[in-house]
Amino acid sequence: LPVTVYEDQREASVAVARRIATLIRSKQARGEQAVLGLATGATPVGVYAELVRMHRQEGLSFENVVTFNLDEYYPMLPTAVQSYVTFMHENLFDHIDIRRENIHIPDGTLPLEEIHAYCLNYEQQIEALGGLDLQVLGIGRTGHIGFNEPGSAPNSGTRLVTLDDLTRRDASRDFGGKENVPRKAITMGIGTIFKAREIILMAWSGKKAPIIKKAVEGEMSSEVPATYLQLSDNVEFVLDKDAASDLT
Ligand code: F6R
Numbered sequence: 001l002p003v004t005v006y007e008d009q010r011e012a013s014v015a016v017a018r019r020i021a022t023l024i025r026s027k028q029a030r031g032e033q034a035v036l037g038l039a040t041g042a043t044p045v046g047v048y049a050e051l052v053r054m055h056r057q058e059g060l061s062f063e064n065v066v067t068f069n070l071d072e073y074y075p076m077l078p079t080a081v082q083s084y085v086t087f088m089h090e091n092l093f094d095h096i097d098i099r100r101e102n103i104h105i106p107d108g109t110l111p112l113e114e115i116h117a118y119c120l121n122y123e124q125q126i127e128a129l130g131g132l133d134l135q136v137l138g139i140g141r142t143g144h145i146g147f148n149e150p151g152s153a154p155n156s157g158t159r160l161v162t163l164d165d166l167t168r169r170d171a172s173r174d175f176g177g178k179e180n181v182p183r184k185a186i187t188m189g190i191g192t193i194f195k196a197r198e199i200i201l202m203a204w205s206g207k208k209a210p211i212i213k214k215a216v217e218g219e220m221s222s223e224v225p226a227t228y229l230q231l232s233d234n235v236e237f238v239l240d241k242d243a244a245s246d247l248t
Contacts, residue, residue: 001216001230003237005244009204012238013046016136016200020051021060023134023198028064033102035126036067037135037193038092039146040084043202044136048092055096062098068126069105070137070146071187074115074160076108082174083108106158106186115186119158123192135196139203141211142166143224147187152225156189190228199235201226203243212239213246 006012020036027034038044054060069084078085085105093103104125110118126132137145142164148156149164162184163171172178193199203212215226216237222228229235 009240017047017050035129035133037132040087041138043138052095062096066102072106072108073182074108074184122158132196134198137201143226147185148225150223154228155191202238204240206242208243209246
């Protein structure tokens with residue numbers, strides 16, 4: 001697996017933001033749309049901040065950009081402070097010139113019986129645009145990518161999933177206690193992520209070092225969903241020194 005290690009998270013985030021900007025500009029030059037798969041959480045915050053800076057200071061336009069977020073808690077109101085809708089608007093969308101109709105984030109308000117059709121449609125919307133050009137990922141301490149927890153199938157699609165206990169514990173600070181963290185989420189599948197033409201998985205800090213070691217060097221297994229990325233020819237791990245510190 002290609003692994004690039006940076007001195008710190010800031011340098012790494014700037015490098016990833018530059019790659020995204022290059023993709024957007026090359027698509028623009030050809031009169032095409034760039035289709036981006038986006039993640040939330042602490043990991044991509046610096047990437048989004050750098051993209052906002054490039055928009056403000058370097059004229060980077062997102063007019064030709066379409067985005068699909070990986071996941072959303074379920075149930076979750078878009079207006080809640082913990083929603084991934086709120087996160088994406090605060091960290092990126094409110095500060096750039098993306099068209100509102102080009103933003104896609106799984107809907108955490110659907111009645112249960114509508115979720116299956118909604119998820120199929122999410123996949124179809126991605127396909128109809130020619131697929132994801134680039135998928136940005138973080139990694140959870142369970143080895144999840146998106147919210148594909150241990151046990152997820154390599155060919156899984158967008159669906160409703162149950163969150164792992166460790167994932168809910170890691171989210172408990174945002175919710176003021178684990179008991180307030182939703183038990184479920186809607187997530188793109190491993191199969192959905194895999195179809196992206198380029199995948200960048202980012203991880204920072206020593207807290208992620210053990211799971212990064214498993215993901216990169218461990219045996220492929222549904223117990224660590226990120227190990228499936230070992231099968232992809234289009235994936236790169238972008239790490240800071242601390243997240244890479246257990247790699248041999
Ligand atoms: C978020 C997502 C998750 C996170 C992962 C790491 O959209 O899909 O897989 O990337 O839980 O979260 P942080 O970055 O907060 O450590």
